[in-house]
Amino acid sequence: MKFRWCVIGAGGIADRRAIPAIIKDENFELAAIMDRTPAVAEKLGKKYKTKFYTNEETMLKETPCDGVYIGTPVALHVPQALTALKYGCNVLLEKPLAMNAAECDGLVSAFKRENKLLDAGYMMKYHNLHVKAKNLVQSGKIGQVNTARFFFSCWYPEIAGAWRQNKALGGGGSAMDLAVHCVELIEYVLGEEIAETKGFLANRTFSYEVEDTCVFLFRTKSGVIGSIEAGFNAPDGCGSKMEIYGTEGCVICSGTLGQEEKGSLSYLHVPFGGYDAMQNSAAPKPKRYYGAGGDLYLKQFRRFAALASRGENDYFYAERAAQVQRVLDGVYAEYR
Ligand SMILES: NC(=O)c1ccc[n+]([C@@H]2O[C@H](COP(=O)([O-])OP(=O)(O)OC[C@H]3O[C@@H](n4cnc5c(N)ncnc54)[C@H](O)[C@@H]3O)[C@@H](O)[C@H]2O)c1
Numbered sequence: 001m002k003f004r005w006c007v008i009g010a011g012g013i014a015d016r017r018a019i020p021a022i023i024k025d026e027n028f029e030l031a032a033i034m035d036r037t038p039a040v041a042e043k044l045g046k047k048y049k050t051k052f053y054t055n056e057e058t059m060l061k062e063t064p065c066d067g068v069y070i071g072t073p074v075a076l077h078v079p080q081a082l083t084a085l086k087y088g089c090n091v092l093l094e095k096p097l098a099m100n101a102a103e104c105d106g107l108v109s110a111f112k113r114e115n116k117l118l119d120a121g122y123m124m125k126y127h128n129l130h131v132k133a134k135n136l137v138q139s140g141k142i143g144q145v146n147t148a149r150f151f152f153s154c155w156y157p158e159i160a161g162a163w164r165q166n167k168a169l170g171g172g173g174s175a176m177d178l179a180v181h182c183v184e185l186i187e188y189v190l191g192e193e194i195a196e197t198k199g200f201l202a203n204r205t206f207s208y209e210v211e212d213t214c215v216f217l218f219r220t221k222s223g224v225i226g227s228i229e230a231g232f233n234a235p236d237g238c239g240s241k242m243e244i245y246g247t248e249g250c251v252i253c254s255g256t257l258g259q260e261e262k263g264s265l266s267y268l269h270v271p272f273g274g275y276d277a278m279q280n281s282a283a284p285k286p287k288r289y290y291g292a293g294g295d296l297y298l299k300q301f302r303r304f305a306a307l308a309s310r311g312e313n314d315y316f317y318a319e320r321a322a323q324v325q326r327v328l329d330g331v332y333a334e335y336r
Helices: 013-022 038-047 056-062 074-086 101-114 128-138 174-190 296-309 316-335
Strands: 003-008 028-034 051-053 067-070 091-093 118-120 145-153 194-202 213-220 225-231 240-246 249-254 264-269 287-290
Touching: 003 013, 003 056, 003 074, 003 296, 013 028, 013 038, 013 067, 013 296, 028 038, 028 056, 038 051, 051 056, 056 074, 067 074, 067 296, 074 091, 074 101, 091 296, 101 118, 101 316, 118 296, 118 316, 128 174, 128 240, 128 249, 128 264, 128 287, 145 174, 174 194, 174 213, 174 225, 174 240, 174 316, 194 316, 213 316
Parallel strands: 003 028, 003 067, 028 051, 067 091, 091 118, 145 225
Antiparallel strands: 145 240, 194 213, 213 225, 240 249, 249 264, 264 287
16 A cells, blocks of 8 residues: 655645655655645646645545645645644644744644644755764764854845745744754754854845844753854855864765755764874874765655554654754844
8 A cells, every 4th residue: 555645835845856756656656736826736736647736625635645745835834734634644844844933832732632743844864974974973983072063055036925035924034944954953963952042143135024144153952062054145056064073073064955965974083192282293084975865855755654654653853843943933032
């Protein structure tokens, strides 16, 4: 029996990444798609040879399914996830899970009450190099971790009607859209939560109502201090960085933040040595690892389907996503 997926909000990332991942797996079936724009729904229904709808309730009423993927503007996440829950569905909801932590907590509680699976679309933790970074860091291979930093940006100019540029629909700008991935990843790699933040939000380049620039410092519960820079105003070619430094080395990921399993990881291990006042001792060469070229979305869908098929309602990642929003709530509270 195939795992049957329904998709709500089929025209954006769903069409670019999620549905192509679903149809790659012969154990999955794309049971139906829905988009509020009739022309988009029809075009995608024909493209993917599946039933198409412009109303999620009608789709869910008429289409038995095992999992619903939701890829709509953030303000719609909670109401649409609750509609899917009303029809007894397990839900894989895109990031950020909701507009704020309180909404996330309410959603997680609702899914727990109904004993249905809820997961959040933070797929970057499935990147082989991020798994490698986590394993190196958590097995002590760079010693005591002290600092970390991120750079993650894209070019996102003013676009008339874009929901991401509208506070009421997206909840925020580059912090809400990009920095959330960094928060989720650093908590995943370190295995601990961010407890405190201090930072700046700004509109440096564009005049939309959400920030195009975000820089904040964080401190984790154990005391690791780091920074996250996320902007909508650097050219796409600027790449991305996740750097983690410890007493015995570092892990530096370049070009790994994004939708593809690409980029590289450089791992340097320097065993404890004596104090060198000239600082010219020959450093060992870093080891380099490369993105495996897999499909991050497919890995995410397979994990979800395996859990849902076994009736194992693991809320761990949904609760991590709620924690990410708690961090973001703190960043926004300082500047609004
Ligand atoms: N994990 C990732 O890699 C990733 C990447 C991009 C976006 N996202 C997330 O996915 C979500 C959607 O972002 P996007 O870039 O695809 O946006 P988008 O605007 O490109 O696409 C959203 C789609 O939802 C449809 N839509 C709008 N209102 C709707 C409604 N009421 N009911 C049904 N469909 C509706 C739109 O017609 C459009 O087809 C956001 O939460 C975003 O943060 C995740």
